[in-house]
Amino acid sequence: MRRKSQVTLGDKMNLIFLGAPGSGKGTVAKKVTEKFSIPQISTGDLLREELKKDSRLSWELKSYMDSGKLVPDSIIVPMLKVRLSKKDCEKGFILDGFPRTIAQAELLGKEGVKIEKAVLFDVPMKEVYDRIVNRRTCKSCGAVYNILTIPPKKEGVCDKCGGELYSREDQRPEVITKRLEVYAKETEPLIEYYREKKKLIKVDANQIPEKVLQATIEKLRE
Numbered sequence: 001m002r003r004k005s006q007v008t009l010g011d012k013m014n015l016i017f018l019g020a021p022g023s024g025k026g027t028v029a030k031k032v033t034e035k036f037s038i039p040q041i042s043t044g045d046l047l048r049e050e051l052k053k054d055s056r057l058s059w060e061l062k063s064y065m066d067s068g069k070l071v072p073d074s075i076i077v078p079m080l081k082v083r084l085s086k087k088d089c090e091k092g093f094i095l096d097g098f099p100r101t102i103a104q105a106e107l108l109g110k111e112g113v114k115i116e117k118a119v120l121f122d123v124p125m126k127e128v129y130d131r132i133v134n135r136r137t138c139k140s141c142g143a144v145y146n147i148l149t150i151p152p153k154k155e156g157v158c159d160k161c162g163g164e165l166y167s168r169e170d171q172r173p174e175v176i177t178k179r180l181e182v183y184a185k186e187t188e189p190l191i192e193y194y195r196e197k198k199k200l201i202k203v204d205a206n207q208i209p210e211k212v213l214q215a216t217i218e219k220l221r222e
C-alpha cells in the first residue's frame with residue numbers, strides 16, 4: 001500500500017542525478033526515493049560495499065577511489081547491471097553517480113535502459129570543495145554531516161545511530177582537487193549530452209537541502 005506522502009510520476013521513472021561531488025545529489029536522492037518509492041542506486045556506494053571485502057578486486061578499487069580516479073567500466077558496469085535487474089527497479093530508479101562519462105551514458109542506451117530525465121544539481125566549484133572538506137560520514141549507517149552547516153549534536157558521533165563519524169580517504173584536499181578535475185573533464189560534457197536530448201532539468205543546489213529537495217520535486221512533476 002502507498003503511504004500518504006508518496007506520489008507517483010507516471011508508470012516508470014528512470015532518473016539520473018548529475019552533479020559534481022559535493023553537489024548534494026546523493027542527499028536529495030535519498031529523500032526523493034522516499035517520496036516516489038523508487039530506489040537510489042549510487043555507484044559510489046556499490047563500490048564502497050565491495051571495498052569492505054578483503055578481496056583482490058577491493059584492493060584494485062581502493063587504488064582508483066582513494067586517488068579520485070574513475071573505476072574502469074569493466075568493473076562498474078557489471079555491478080550496475082546486477083543492481084538494475086533487481087525487482088525494486090521495476091517502477092524506476094535514481095542513478096546517483098552513473099553515468100560519469102559520455103561512454104557510460106551510451107552504454108545505458110545500448111543496454112536498453114531508457115532514461116526519462118537527467119537532473120543537474122548546480123553548485124559553484126568553490127562551494128563543492130568546501131562542502132567535501134567539511135563532510136563527515138557515519139561508519140555504521142552512512143548518514144552524512146557537514147561539520148559547519150549540519151553538525152552532529154555530539155562531535156564525531158552520529159545523531160541517528162551513535163556510530164562513529166569519519167572523513168573518507170577521498171575527502172583529502174588533494175584528492176578532492178583530482179575528483180573535481182575528473183568531473184570537469186569527463187562528467188560535465190554529459191550536461192550538454194542530456195540537454196540536446198531534451199532530458200535535462202537544472203536545479204539550483206546552492207541553497208539549503210530542504211529548498212533543493214522542494215525545487216527538485218517541483219521540476220520532476222512539471
Ligand code: AMP
Nearest residue numbers: 043044064065068069070071097098100
Ligand atoms: P561517489 O561516491 O559517487 O563520489 O564515488 C566515489 C568514487 O567511486 C569515485 O571517485 C570513483 O572512483 C568511483 N565511481 C563511482 N561511480 C563511478 C562511475 N560511474 N564510473 C567510474 N567510477 C565511479
